[in-house]
Amino acid sequence: MVLPDPLPLVPVPRSAIAEAGRMPLTGETRILGDAAAAPHLIDGIARRTGIRPSSATDEPRAGDVLLRLDPAAGPAEGYRLRVGDVAEVIGADAAGLFYGTQTLLQLLRERDEGWGWQHVRIEDAPRFAYRGMMLDVARHFFPVDEVKTIIDRAAALKLNHLHLHLSDDQGWRLHIDSWPLLSEKSSVTSANGDAGGCYSKDDYRAIVAHAASRHITIVPEIDLPGHTHAIGLAYREIVEEPVMNDHLLSDATRLGHALPVAGEPYIGWGVGHFSVRIREERTWDFVRDVLTEIAELTPGPYLHIGGDESLGTSEADFAYFMERATALVTELGKSPVAWHEAGAVEGIAEGTVGQYWGLTSPDGAHAAQAAHFVARGGRLILSPADAVYLDMKYDEAFPLGLSWAGVVDVHAASDWEPGELLPVPEESILGIEAPLWTETVRSLDDADRLTHPRLAAVAELAWTAADAAERNSESLRHRIGRQAPLWQSDGIRYHPTPEIPWSTR
Incomplete structure (x- = not known):
């Protein structure tokens, strides 16, 4: 037969x-x-x-x-x-x-x-223990039901972590009892001037519970010490004035965005203008209170504290902040997670997890930063931007997404080997995470088009052994194509990219 x-x-x-x-x-x-x-x-x-x-x-x-x-x-x-x-x-x-x-x-x-x-x-059985997706709810706010839908989409591909990017220059997204003006004043806008929003603590608990029912761990992130303009809308005394150097000014011109103004909502995409007042103890009251409340709400082991693109922060201030913040997370009984720039800091807390977001051909400095987490007893989450950043365009003509890391089609998302990316042993790799930044996302349908089908390719890298017979580009394209009827029944508005031979049954 x-x-x-x-x-x-x-x-x-x-x-x-x-x-x-x-x-x-x-x-x-x-x-x-x-x-x-x-x-x-x-x-x-x-x-x-x-x-x-x-x-x-x-x-x-x-x-x-x-x-x-x-x-x-x-x-x-x-x-x-x-x-x-x-x-x-x-x-x-x-x-x-x-x-x-x-x-x-x-x-x-x-x-x-x-x-x-x-x-x-x-x-x-899975290759990596950490198989994740990141959802940026700061630049585009997703209501609770939409977050639950995204959790279901991720779980169907055997992903087991959802990293929620809860704060950025454009908005703050979680109510904090001890700093209530964040909900009132820091959450009202999103990128492009879209409506904002803020999760109550009950909202957040509902997200955590729904994720747990699908065997997904929530990883909350408060991005510090940069990406903090929105905090200053509520508590201006703990945020520095926006930095204006030649690089940031030229970047604003390139993007066609207005420059940020202290105390006013920022709806552009420029990065690196902002910082909390790192040497002020009032700032540390804020950091301690916020992280403590989030740790109490979060049953999972991880608490992400950002650390990326602090372009206006001195090296000494950045090191001081990351050493103190990672130590604080450890005191709260959580494992700190930070973007790979924090690996430049000699004294980050032992066991801190590094998240690498550089390219699949890393430069020496980024590779060294990532390796330092391992030297300090931590492990690495791999998120190479030119392979798994879901906000990158499929091709230059695609109407959504950005292209600063290049265009990322399904082939690019799958055609790299995690064990060979960085100069660290494979056992130091905790897993893979695919971030969806939302500068250009304005709906759940937009998110679907950017995540699917590329999230399926990333999920296979995270789950399947490197030497599996069917783990190759040609097989993957055909197997993804045969997901179309299932995705349609689940209401997923995937992008029908022509590189995939889509099936109707």
Whole structure:
């Protein structure tokens, strides 16, 4: 019997063997087993097919799906999946079981005879522990329901961290009890003069809870000591006057944006003008209070403190700030995360995680900065801008995004090897994160067009072993193309880039 085409899975599993035969999905199909994973699978099947399986608690019969946990099924987040007369997903833990159900949803296909699953045997587990996406809610504010939708999109690709960029020059996005004017005065605008917004603490808790139900950890970021103009709208006494040097003035001319004015909302995109007053103890009251409240709200281990593009800050002041801020995060019981520039600071707290956002051909200074985190007992998150920055254009004619790091098509997003990017051992790489900066994003549809399909390529790099047989550009293009019906059923307004052979079934 002739077997079908390669399995339509992204990320491609560690081991996947297609077998002859097919298990149909019918109105009689039932979902048995794990009560936490079953509702996600039932809802996903119903969205995709219009058929809503029932749940059951007795023994499985032909055509049923059985979900169960077994620590012997693999390492953390791993799973085994077999489809025969019965479909069985076995998770090594709750996350692994959830990821197995996402694979089962990708395998669900319609043929002339109806919906069903190819007979298959899969054993799977992730390459990296940290598989992330960053959402910039400071330049464009996303309401809670839209953040939840983005969480669902990320989880379907087996990503497990969402980094929320909660503050920037254009806006502040989380209520802080001890500094209440941030909500009132610092959150009212976004880039381009769009409406702003601010999450209440209950909003933030709802985001954290929704993410946890999809096995995603929230990583909050307050970007310090630069990118802090919005803070000065509420508390001008702790923010320096905007810096105006030749580089920043020429950049404003290039962008066609007005220069920032202290105490007035800034809706342009220029960076490096701003800083908190690093040597003032009132500033440290602010930093301590804000980080303490966010740490109390956040069950995950990470607290991101920024550290990028502090172009108007002296080297000595920047070092003083990052040493003191990373130590403070450590005292709060969290692991500090900082952009790679903080790796230039000799005394950053031991264990600080560095996030590299340079290019896939790093210059010596950036590579050394990243390596310093490892020397201090930390690890690295890889976010090379010319490969995984989702705000870069697909091509020069694409209407959304920027191109300062080049254009990033699906090939560029997938055609690099994380283990070879920086001069550090692979075990020091915590994982990969794809940032979506939102200077040009004005809706969820805009976000979808920038994230999909490139986020799928990044997810495969983060999940799949480097030597997996199907992890190659040609295979990936075809497997991404076969996600189109599933993405359409989930309402994803993906960009139909011509480099992908898109499927209708």
